[in-house]
Each structure stands twice: as C-alpha cells, then as structure tokens.
Amino acid sequence: MAKMGQSERRQALAGVLFAMPYLIGFSVFLAIPLLTSLYNSFTEYSVLREPVWIGVRNYADVFKDELFYKSLGNTLFFAAFSIPLSTIMAIALAMLLNTKVRGQAFYRTFFFLPSLVPAVPMAILWLYLFNGDFGIVNAVLKIPYGALGLEPPNWLSSVDHAKNVLITMSVWTVGNAMIIYLAGLQEIPQQLYEASDLDGASPWQKTKNVTIPLLSPVIMFNVLMGIIGSLQYFTQAYVLFPGGAPARSTYMYSMYIYDTAFRDLRMGYASALGWVMFVIILTLTFTAFRFFDKKVHYEG
C-alpha cells in the first residue's frame, strides 16, 4: 500500500472507528454464527450435549429424507407460482396507476394497504376468509360454482388447495413491488411512447417493446428478492397451517428447519438443512441473474 499522508491516515482511522459497530456486529451476529453453523452441520448436536463430529452423515441423510423433499417441493411450488403471479399483478397495477387517471393517489393507497398488514393478523384473517363453512371467499364463489352445479372447495383442509391460499395471500401483498414498478415506469422517457405512437404501435406492442425492456432491471431486482424471500417463507404458513396441515401439503422448508432444531433438538441436522437451503438460494439467485443479465436492458 502506498504510504499515506497524515490526513489520509486520520481519515482511515475515522473510517474504521465509524464502521466499528458494524464490524463487531458482522463478526458476532453473522460471520461467527455462519461458520459455527457450517461446523455444526458436520456434527450430531443437541443443545444439551456438546457437538460430536460425524462427517458428512447429515448431508447424506438430507438427500434420503422424505420430509426434506416434501418441504422443499412445497416451498418451490409456492415460489414458482407466487413470484410470477405477484410480478404480473404488481406490474399490472403499476401500469394502471401510471395511466394518470383521476384518483390515482386513492387507488394507490387502496392497493398498498394490504402490504401494511403484519403477517400474523394477515394469516388469521386469511384463515377466516377461506373458511369452508362461513368464509367470505366461498360465499362469493358459491355463485359461479353453483351455476355449474358444483360446490366450492374447502380451501384450508384440501391437500390440493391449501397452497393456493398462501399464493393468493402473496398476490394480495404486492404493494411494495407495485410502488417500485410505478417509480420505474415514471422514469421511462415519454418520447419513446410518442415515437411508437407515430409508428402506429398497439398498446400491447408498446408494453412488450418499450415498457417491459425498460423496466427489466427493476423486474430483475424484484424477482431476485422474491427468490431469496420465498425460499425462507415461514410466518404465514406457520400460523395458517400448523404442522403443514393438511397432510404436510403446506409444510415449508423453513418450518422443517425450525421444527428439527427447536422441537426435535437435532441442531446438527438442522444446520445441514440450513446450509442446503443457502446453497439452493445461491444457485437459484445466480441462475436467475444469468438468465436476466442477457435480457436486461441497462440504460446508458
């Protein structure tokens, strides 16, 4: 390193001092726990006894574990539907708002309000809305289903439908993404639309050729965050479907890790499950990034 002058040295000292809280916090609450968890994943460990090294057995067990596949499958199913559907809903809402109709501020607030609802009351409310006996969802669905001579499903106790309840909830809470997309839309230069008007482009062509490409960095950001978030999906599923009822059809990966660690006290195995989750997140994020990077249109 080049020799530093006195003022640079003073600045470097100040810099390290200002960053000190984080450097400490980073080590104590992140780096050390992360390494500890890596070590623990190669041990048999219940909080009651010291960890015992068992090599890669935990990892070998993970890949033979039915509940691992079940919970990972549920989580990926949830992500595979909730991320695209939420993205489409958020972009559609943002585009509607961006038409600058009268009352835009009111509509924006209406669409945003559900995103403010904390996860626990939201899950409790959902439990009630989708209740098969007196829920409002089936009160409304009875009309179209009845016309076809069918009964609406019992959402919460049906293996086929329980996951849809969670997906619906995620589409209901797209407020944050909607705001981000709206801000993105407002940055698209108006001339581009005027130019395509002159070329006689239809609204669909304008969406496809102007809006979506220019919005693509924002879409990428939201999808990447969506992947990281939904792989860790926990609270709503835990409150709505204790134990992943019905028949483990809503048992999420995070719930499995939580139960393994704190109910079964198999901390070593839980750590291995956690690291597998970490690797899956990294792989998916990286793949999505590569996929988008070819398509994303970067301005300037």
Added chain:
Amino acid sequence: MAKSDKTLTQQNLRAVVVIHAALVILSLAFLVPLIWMISTSLKEASEARAFPPTWIPKEFLWGNYSEAFNYNKENLGYAPFAVYGRNSLILCLLTVVGTVVSNAVVAYSFARLKWPGRDVAFALTLATMMVPFPVLMVPLFGLFKELGWVGTLRPLWVPAWFGAAFNIFLLRQFYRTIPNELSEAARIDGCSEWGIFSRVILPLAKPALAVVALFSFMGTWNDFLGPLLYLQRQESFTLAVGLQSYSSQAGGTPLHLLMAASTMVVAPVIILFFFTQKQFIQGIAATGLKG
C-alpha cells in the same frame, strides 16, 4: 382529419372507462378482506359465523374491542393484550433508535471515508443479504442462551445497534448524493470527522433516516420468527406471537374477538402510514431503483 380526431377521442374515452372499471374492481378485491376484518370485529359471536355472511353488522358492538383487549384476564390476572402491546412498543423503540443511530454512523464510513479494505467490506456486506435466517438460527440461539438472554427481549433488539446490511446500503446511497464540497469546506475549517458527520451530513440526511426508522418499526412490529424463538413466557410475548397464541389456543378464541384483536394490531401501522405516506412511498421506490 376531423374524423380521425373523433375516433381517437372515442378510443380514449373507451380506454378511460376500461381503466377505471379495472381500478375499481381491483380496489374492491384489495380492500374487501380488510373491511371484512373490521366488520366482523363489530359483530356478535353468532353473526360472525353466519352463512351466508352479513356484510354490515346488525349492531355495531364497539364493546368487542375492550373485550378483546381484556381477553383471558380472569385466568391470567392481567390483560395479556396490554402486556403484549407494551412489549411490542418497548421492542420497537429500542430497535428503531438502535437501527437509526448505528446505521447512520456506519453508512457514513462506507459512503464518505476512505480506509483500507472498505470496498471489500462493503461487497461482503451486500453478499450477506443472501444468507437465509434459518442458517443462523441455531448458532444465534446458542449465543443468546450462553449470554442468558433467552426469554428476554434482548436477542431481538441488541443486534439492531450494530448496523444492518440493507440499511447501510440505503443510507450510503443517500449520503453519496450530498455534495462532497460541503464536507471538504468543513474539513478545511478544521472540523473533525465527527463534526462533519453530525453537523453537515446528519441534518441533510433526515429524510433518509426517517425512511430507515419507518422500515425498522414495521419490521419489528411484524416480526414473528424472532420472538417465537426467544420469548417463552406469555408475559414477554410481543403482539405478533401473542396474537398467534390467541388463534392457536385450544378451543379457539371467539372469532369476533380475534378479528378485533387483529384490527388493533394492524391499526397502528396503518395510522403511521397515513401520517408518513410520502416518506414511505419514496423510501420504497428508492430501495428498488437506486440499486
């Protein structure tokens, strides 16, 4: 020409009608669950479970709220909701103050001061946002158990005083928009780094700090997994875990009371939103665009 003008306005009119119709229908879909929650919270127990449901309560029973507030008081000897609420408020206060103070200071170092290893440290900071919480859950629990903090609010708020990647990132972006000449001028006047930070940067960064405070409040008020891990006795529960314990209780809490309790947990957040709408919206937009 006149003819095409006319078709254009007709087309526009049709578009406006379609857009408005879509907005109204979607607004209903987004609002009905919340209206439903409030409506049920004012109903009588049997009406809450009636099918087909009634949209407007036959009678507005505001007393449901005080009943929900005092729910289970006879058994426990204290009003659990008040205790959960107090815990949530204490936790939010300690977390918000810690988050604002620590991130304001740390982000200054990453944004405006040069020190060896800074850029590597910052890249590492961003990378840590991908670490899922379940990986850290076990060792953190072990650490706090070692410290004797399990069962108290401390594991939930103490880490907030050491900065967090997301907030550092957000504030760093904001600090960098403040012209460097301001700091240089103060530096030439013999101002210390702390002086520059507290007298030049901080006053200008208030809007960004408000956003950090808001997000931190929301995150803490909503957090469920953290309190679920560390809090074991009813008296230390926050509203999120307390509400969940109401809902999962054997026999079940009566629905209308559950909805009243839920409304009381949601209301503070919504009220806060209405008072800080501008910061809120701008803050969210900034997290997604400036990246």
